[in-house]
Amino acid sequence: MLPDLLTMGGLLDAAAARWPDRPYLKEEDGCSLSFAAFREAARRVSRALLARGGRKGDRIAIWAPNSGAWAIIAAGATQIGLQLIPLNTRFKGAEAEDILGRGKVRWLFTVRDFLGFDYAGMLAGRDLPELEETVFLDDGFDGWLDAVTGADDAAVSAAIAGVGPDDIVDILFTSGTTGRPKGVLSSHSQNLRTFQGWADAVGLREGDHYLIVNPFFHTFGYKAGWVVSLQQGATIFPVSQFAAAKVLATIAQEKITVLPGPPTIFQSLLDEAGRKPDDTASLRLAVTGAASVPPILIRRMHDELGIAEVLTAYGLTESSGCVSATQAGDPVELVASSCGRPIPGVEVRLVDAEDRDVATGEPGELLVRGFNVMKGYLDDPKATAETIDADGWLRTGDIATQDERGYLRITDRAKDLFICGGFNCYPAEIEARLLEHPDVARVAVVGRPDERMGEVGHAVIVPKPGAARDDKALISWCREQMANYKVPRTVEWVDELPVNASGKVQRFLLK
Structure with missing residues (x-):
């Protein structure tokens, strides 16, 4: 590990100094950035945010597939003390609204379209009073970077110097038994020390060519992906899909x-x-x-x-x-x-x-x-x-x-979580959404083995009187309401759920 690198800004500076001309990032379209060029691109983001009144402790969110721009924005924001909230690209509008609202996000960075998702459209009309601006990475991003002036390189360096190892760098939301995602607060030094330990254990080396298939909104693609590659001197190749x-x-x-x-x-x-x-x-x-x-x-x-x-x-x-x-x-x-x-x-x-x-x-x-x-x-x-x-x-x-x-x-x-295609699925969160369906009175969701995905969701439902009990219609509704990996693949309609003496659902009987 490069010495004394306990903040994102320190990491970017040291990596650019040690490997200035070595390729750090190679995009799917063939574009390439060296370590030094990546640092400068990140500072350009820092200048744009400072010029718009960005300050330490403000929050940005990124709702987009893997790309060089994703990493540049995250690095440029966090090195000056802003906090990063990544959003799962499979989220639907209600899921994103909940996290953006509770996170009091000022800037959202997204794309016009990915896999048929209109992210901005899914947020239209939702209650997000703290959200000042939505910036599209695939439509006018360079113009956004240059549209406001007033923050020079000295201002960026001063902001970087004001960030300490124990300052919060990101808030990753994870579900729990209550069914509502919780925001996990991590610091700069925690991320860098943790994944230095990971890199040492698995043997990530200087000069490695690292294909990042894991999504950047997840720790596996973000911290164990492009961040640790900055530490180790590896070249990254982000995969969007x-x-x-x-x-x-x-x-x-x-x-x-x-x-x-x-x-x-x-x-x-x-x-x-x-x-x-x-x-x-x-x-x-x-x-x-x-x-x-x-x-x-x-x-x-x-x-x-x-x-x-x-x-x-x-x-x-x-x-x-x-x-x-x-x-x-x-x-x-x-x-x-x-x-x-x-x-x-x-x-x-x-x-x-x-x-x-x-x-x-x-x-x-x-x-x-x-x-x-x-x-x-x-x-x-x-x-x-x-x-x-x-x-x-x-x-x-x-x-x-x-x-x-x-x-x-x-x-x-x-x-009770199950893991579908590498994504954590928390039954309570899925059940809370299913209870919004007019046919569902009670529900329990469990994971069942699947040869390709590892596990997939199975919903056991007690219907309301007069319910249609239409599996296909219910699953179709789920696809509109939640990320695809959370959607139950099969549905079972029952008169009662199996419970123990204290009234808790005996999930092992449903598996």
Whole structure:
């Protein structure tokens, strides 16, 4: 890691000084920026925001697919103390309105159209009094950058100097059992220290060619993607939309060496009919996670894709995105059955229902303590206190075991979540939306196994009297109301939900 780089501004300056002419960013359209040029592009964003009255503590949101502009805006805003709120590109209007409103976002950066989504149109008429301006990355962005003057390079440097390692850099919203997403507060130093530990564990190197398929709105594509590449001196290749044939062509053409992603990505590459053995010859490292990884998939990644190191990692938004990772050289069975050892500086405990430490190899709730534990939830001290105890231990809600070498294995998922195509799906959030449908009286959502997606949602519904019980119509309504990965793939209509003596739904019976 470059020395003493604990803020985004310090990282950009040091990376540009060390690797000024090395390519940092290569776009799908062929455009390229060096480390020095990326720094200057970020400072241009900083000047534009300062000229519009931007100040430390203000918030921006980005609702757009992966691109160089996404990273430039995020870097330019955060290096002068503004806080970043990424929005999932699958969100619908109500989901985005909720986060933009609670986040008191001043500037929204988006695109006119992506996959048929009209983001601005979905927000039309919604109550967002704090939102001053919507800026389109694919329509007039250069004009926006130059439209206002009054902030020079000295002003940018002064603003950067006013940002400290413990200042909040981003707020990533994550769902929970209440069904309402919570904003996780992370600092500059937490992000940079956490993913330096991740990079050291998995072996991301200077000069690597890193294809970023994971979305920038997620920790995996943002912090473990373009940010850590600034730290390590890797060249990034953002992918706006995954298509197996196109990704294979890029790997071959650009000699990609690093490709992280959920298991579904690699399964799709293996299944691509047009794949040739030499398409993936340059790949050295894959890091996967977000779902259990069967040993056969790891062996196929080794044998058929030619990837020398296939590793896994574990983290949650509240831990700045990473707690543990497997190491280069770990055998296939270990990688498939564990999520590695804690990164340096991070402690873990496994406890029983009475908060007593369990014996090695025995299951217990995983608690985490260290520099990576979030600062708290946005405007929610009660939830923060329920999640982080007085001694600084973060309750993950995950049940795990730990062997004598320190390797963790997650045995049960946190708070009933299931993972569809690499995205966390929280039943309570989906159920809250389904209860808005006029046919739904009560509902429980569970994840069921799916060969390609890992798991998909299954909705078990108690209908209101006279309901149509129309599966297709209900699923179609869901697609209009929520991100596609949250939409239940199947529906079951029942007279009653199975509950225990205290009235809680017995989800295990629904699976």
